[in-house]
Amino acid sequence: MVLCLLRLWGKDDRHLLPPARTVYSTDGMLFKGQKLGKYKILASLGSGGFGAVYLARDTWIDKDVAIKVPHKQHQSFGDLLREPRLLASVNHPNIVSITTAEKQDDLFFIVMEYVKGETLETILMRDGALELRRALDYAVQICNAVDHAHRQGVLHRDLRPANVLVSDNGVLKVADFGTSRFLEIAAHGTTVIGSPAYMAPEQFQGKAVFASDLYSLGVTMYQMLIGELPYDPPTPASWHKLLDSSLLRSPHVKNPAVPKRLGEIVMRALAPEVTERYQRAADLIEDLLATRPLVLGQTPARVDDVAAARPAGRGGPSLERANIQRRLHERAEAPVSRTCWHCGKPLHVRAGRCPFCGEAQ
Structure with missing residues (x-):
C-alpha cells in the first residue's frame, strides 16, 4: 500500500x-x-x-x-x-x-x-567519616528537605545516602521519591518499603510514619560522623533485633571528637520506639543547630598536640599552652561573616534561620 x-x-x-x-x-x-x-x-x-x-x-x-x-x-x-x-x-x-x-x-x-555532582553514598564510600562541620551542614540540609516534605504530608520511606545528591557547590538535594507516599495513604498500607540498613523497626511491619524518615536520617548522620553504619543491617526475619537499644553505641563513644550532645541527638533519632524518637523534623533541626558552637569549638581539643609540636617560649610549656588556648578561644568567639546557604544574603552571626528566605542555617 x-x-x-x-x-x-x-x-x-x-x-x-x-x-x-x-x-x-x-x-x-x-x-x-x-x-x-x-x-x-x-x-x-x-x-x-x-x-x-x-x-x-x-x-x-x-x-x-x-x-x-x-x-x-x-x-x-x-x-x-x-x-x-x-x-x-x-x-x-x-x-x-x-x-x-x-x-x-x-x-x-x-x-x-539535573544535579551536577555525586551522591552522598559515593562520598562516604570514598572519604569515610566527614569533618564535623561538613557532617552537621549536610545533616541540616537533609533535615530541611524532610521537614518540608513532611509539612506537605509526604513520607520519603527510603531516605539514605544513595538518594541524596551533593552538588558541586555543596547544596544537597534529596532524590528518588518513587517509594514515597502521602501519610494518610501510607498509614493504611502494609507494604514493606525501604532499604534494610536504613529502615526503622516499624517499617519492617509496613507501618511507616514521619518518625521513620527521621530514623533513616539518624542512620545517615551516624554514618557521616563515624564512617560506618551503627549496626549490621538486619534481615527481614531479624528486624526485631533493632528493638534492643544495647545494639547501639553513641557516636561520641566511638569517636570522642564528636560532641556528646551531638551524639545524644543522633541516638534519639535512632530510638527503637517511635514515641521516644523525634516526631518532627523541625525539632531535630533546632537541636542540630544548637550544637553548632560545640562543633565549631572542636579545634581547642587539639591544643595539647599543637603545644607539643611547638617550641616552648618564656614561661615553659604551661604558659605556651595557656597562650594557645587563649588565642583559639578568642578566634572561636570572634564574629564571623555569614551568608545564607540558600539565598546568599548576609546573616547575623548567631542567626539560626534566614530572615529573607526562611531557611534554617
Missing part, C-alpha cells in the same frame, strides 16, 4: 508520509544519542529498583536535564503519575525538582532537574 502511494506521489512527496514510530526496548532502556521527543540521551546516570535515570539534553532550550524512566511501564497512567505528582507537591531547594512528566511513543518518563 505504501509503495503504491509512493508511486502516485513521487519521490519528492515522501515527506508527506507520517514519521516512522520510534521503537524502544521493552524494559524502557535508552541509549546514548537516542532521541525521546525533544530530549537527546547523553548518558546513563544509574538504575534502581523502580526506574532508570539518564542525563539528557533538552534540544529546544539547550539545557541538561535528568530523565527517569520507570521500569513498570504497564502500570495505569494514574499510578505512573503518582511520583511526579508527589514531586510537584514538595518544591524545595533541598529536593530535586520536577520539570514535567511526558509520554512518547508509549514510553512514560519524568523530566527532572
